[in-house]
Amino acid sequence: MVSFESDYIAGAHPEILKRLSETNLESLSGYGNDPYCESAKEKIRKAIGMEDAEVEFLVGGTQANAVIISTMLKDYEGVIAAQTGHVNGHEAGAIEYTGHKVLALPQKEGKIAATDLKQYLADFFGDANHEHMVIPGMVYISFPTEYGTLYSKKELEDLYGICREYEIPLFVDGARLGYGLMSRKNDVSLHDLAALCDVFYIGGTKVGALCGEAAVFTKKNRPKHFMTSVKKRGALLAKGRLLGVQFDTLFTDDLYFKIGTYAIDMAERLKEIFKKHNVELFLESPTNQQFPVLENKVLEKLQKEVAVSFWEKKDEDHTVVRLATSWSTTKEDLEVLDRALGELS
């Protein structure tokens, strides 16, 4: 049995475990006040090309979204997101739990179009009754999106231009950022990304870490007393070193990017395998998540050897499933899939 269920099926990248062991006995201050957190922050600042960026570590993706959104929004504001945005549908209402509405926009393959955003904002402020409505106070996008797709640099520039026009921050959920950056179709560099948004996070959990996301505030806009707000949300890790050491390792010798590249290579081979077996892909994803459409009968049999994730029902007889690659995907995993599909077709 091999698994493509997600990009977090394995533990940590071995280099991370090694560094956790090497530093294990050092006596360090808690709550992020340790030299590994400092070093990791410094390396991230260098990687994004912004000396004064403010970096803060959080434990997981939903947590990062809720903490960042709720500390940056004002009382009367909500956050704009694609209908399919993770914050809108798959976080059990974590944003609403903080008292803020998610304002859903139409999407295409997981992406918001700049024209739709512009229209929404123009209509909103053109409505004479808008003070009775949730005021849009942030735009949330994910890079890659929940469908594995990417915004081009031009698309990002357009979205960010509108955000600046309306003076609302753009927040980029980078839970799988490494896979987006290293995609063969990507034209957005990490420097670009940092310049074209107000806050984003660098996903660790899904890119080799045991846990951890690095929130980056790029415009000297980290909310005041951020640590207190983090603690108030039950999101402050006592042994902050766990996050510091991991991100310090990920940003040493380009490990974060190497993991991204490796997983993208594996994903491209995955696509070839599906093509070879004439399996339709639900959409063209240039990153580490792939969405084949399988006949239900085929899926049932396949799952005896290959674990995949349910994505959505396509019709009575077909199901969209998701396969994800990561640093832990092996050639053998791909071979099992190839063989299994061969036997089923």
Next chain:
Amino acid sequence: MVSFESDYIAGAHPEILKRLSETNLESLSGYGNDPYCESAKEKIRKAIGMEDAEVEFLVGGTQANAVIISTMLKDYEGVIAAQTGHVNGHEAGAIEYTGHKVLALPQKEGKIAATDLKQYLADFFGDANHEHMVIPGMVYISFPTEYGTLYSKKELEDLYGICREYEIPLFVDGARLGYGLMSRKNDVSLHDLAALCDVFYIGGTKVGALCGEAAVFTKKNRPKHFMTSVKKRGALLAKGRLLGVQFDTLFTDDLYFKIGTYAIDMAERLKEIFKKHNVELFLESPTNQQFPVLENKVLEKLQKEVAVSFWEKKDEDHTVVRLATSWSTTKEDLEVLDRALGELS
């Protein structure tokens, strides 16, 4: 420089790191649906002597308190805690963030007296206007308390008796449970504890783990759809294995208890050292936290060699500090402290 700053200055107990490494490459389901979580839960159920207890893993202490309290309280209820309870003063308002009030009771050395609790509840329900007030819906105590003290079995029985009389759950914060259970003065077994409350948690972060607390619902009273509520609070760990493997290790070969015993031994030697140097202890703590009262001048010098935590100002010239022991405390640490105090007296 040695450190007694806290019981979470080191990484994980080496056995835990070893197990994390050994299991690192296994493909496992996320969110706690892995065999290590299952195994850890089973071992915990055995350790507490309750086959049907429901065990859930959370990442940290403040998070565990907020999740447990807010999912168990009803809309109109608040939680009773000692004035000095961690939830009342040291969690940045995490309970209030969930919309519930902490109802503070007087305390003595960190403990609530059963008579005070009884009086509070009698007065509350005797007040003709009580429907205009926050209705007490839970009692929170910590074992050990924030001052290192312990409730005796008799005291626990009395508190729990009152809770049962008023039909409100008793919740025991066991962030440092291992040190309480293994204290030489303790007469409460883990079986007793589980029987004498409705929910408690077994602290991992401060007792050898990198992170993690095991919430135990002892009366088949785990809130419905608990996982969804956990996710809604940003508290669901994607790689649940990180918690599962750690607790599985802690509850294999009594590691959790051995860590407790070792730290208690170190704490007893700590007390002897203070006694030897005629340093007053703020109170008599039978667990791994000790609270010496130091002259400010002495403290200033001591801190050049020994890191301790500020606790509170005693008067203009004296400060109460906290020293904590753990599995990572060494004989050498104690020797440095002993020598340093000798040179300062």
Next chain:
Amino acid sequence: MVSFESDYIAGAHPEILKRLSETNLESLSGYGNDPYCESAKEKIRKAIGMEDAEVEFLVGGTQANAVIISTMLKDYEGVIAAQTGHVNGHEAGAIEYTGHKVLALPQKEGKIAATDLKQYLADFFGDANHEHMVIPGMVYISFPTEYGTLYSKKELEDLYGICREYEIPLFVDGARLGYGLMSRKNDVSLHDLAALCDVFYIGGTKVGALCGEAAVFTKKNRPKHFMTSVKKRGALLAKGRLLGVQFDTLFTDDLYFKIGTYAIDMAERLKEIFKKHNVELFLESPTNQQFPVLENKVLEKLQKEVAVSFWEKKDEDHTVVRLATSWSTTKEDLEVLDRALGELS
């Protein structure tokens, strides 16, 4: 200048003011514990034909929605509503403020179709990952809807049937209930309505009162300690008599229904006037709100004599506006409108 801006442009129905004056000097207990509240509740129970219905008074519509929804939903639940439902778009995020998500469904003329509801629930519970999502815990509809339309008895039965199948309550926002009940197209009696939902409210503010909505729990399902939860939300009125006297008056000699009938008559004449002047109606509304589509130029001139509400832009040159009738609409108001439209066409 005459106004059709809303159905709350005037003060209270004169009979209400008269009763407020007559009872003004009586010494009464606060918070709803007065004989007028009791009497009003009793009259409402009779009017709906349910002796054991539980009636509670609240001050306004958004407040009623937020209080009812947030006290009835469980922690992990959200409320299903039409995309155009008042709670989804026009309450400034009041539901989200209570920590719960509004789950928006497609709508037609303001109404949810039973088939869409059924599909949504089937898809939701069919999704293997649904525990990571907001669990639907209530269905909210408005009667009349925000577009003035009505659910037929058959439609209500279908929706309620699905709710019962999934064991989630159906909540009917009756901010304009009087106009729905007395519509010439309506086939839902007040008895029907009470039987076909779990909770609804009888709008006072928009049907003759100064303020006030009467929440009716029809299945002995009023949340426990409701008054405390109401107070906690800042929604408890000290002088509860203000609500009691008003609803007692509205439900004496069928005043509530007479107000409804009168406004419906006025609305029908309004429609005739628009028809006469060849003004298109955005949709066919059988209640007291009408939505003509006006050329922007015409609208601009009309507003010098007749106040109406902006509803939405139709295209570059046309705007949908809303006119509402109420007990305070006069024949003279209609004549001014008729004449003004005549001069503009």
Next chain:
Amino acid sequence: MVSFESDYIAGAHPEILKRLSETNLESLSGYGNDPYCESAKEKIRKAIGMEDAEVEFLVGGTQANAVIISTMLKDYEGVIAAQTGHVNGHEAGAIEYTGHKVLALPQKEGKIAATDLKQYLADFFGDANHEHMVIPGMVYISFPTEYGTLYSKKELEDLYGICREYEIPLFVDGARLGYGLMSRKNDVSLHDLAALCDVFYIGGTKVGALCGEAAVFTKKNRPKHFMTSVKKRGALLAKGRLLGVQFDTLFTDDLYFKIGTYAIDMAERLKEIFKKHNVELFLESPTNQQFPVLENKVLEKLQKEVAVSFWEKKDEDHTVVRLATSWSTTKEDLEVLDRALGELS
């Protein structure tokens, strides 16, 4: 049977009802955008001697407290209040519902001492761990307090001086402001009050109105998009005229102050009656609330003729009760009390 149960046992001052009737048929915009609201705001600005004060109307006291506190506090802040402050004990947790902690200070006869406040703030910021705690972000006091007592001008100046030093706003709950201002012992003018705080409210509900509190932001510090935040909390009244007309009336011909003076006169006579019958007063209140200590047997009999409020148990045999006077208190009420006490002694 006469009643001194509270200062909101009657309806509205007759002049208010008269004005509500006179203006009843006027067509007015909703949500506070009517000329009566404007006029009332202007009169209040004149009365407090501040041309640029921002005035906003809310419906009730608990609501006003929750709206003002939660819109002014930052995410990580809590509000300091006396242990006996209304927000701390008698609002069912309405402040905590907004996610903020009430930080209780010791009190004497309902008042906070400047020295205690100063010490609290010095200790808080002197604590090395204060970023893990709720940061004090506002000071709440009531004038008069819940015990009917008043801060002197000197005491207010001292408190406000500390607030300015720490740059946190001072908020004065004026639910019974009229009775404080007109107390014979009071040396704080309305001009003084406005100058010596950042926000306060002028209580209507308890001083002659059917409902309504006028929040006054004195330092151009009204939270941005306040109306949206008010609506979000379910606190926006559709027929804002109900508040506008009432406050316009209260601030016409000094009605608000006349009501205050009358009630104070009645309260002074109340005190004399108790003195005459040798009934001990729990404390010396210079305002409209009086707190006699009665033997339980006496109380039981008295309540057959005179309604009073339970305040607190003093000992096994004695109870503290509260009597309040208002514009509706009559000489006959006092005579009944006098006679009843005479027959009981």
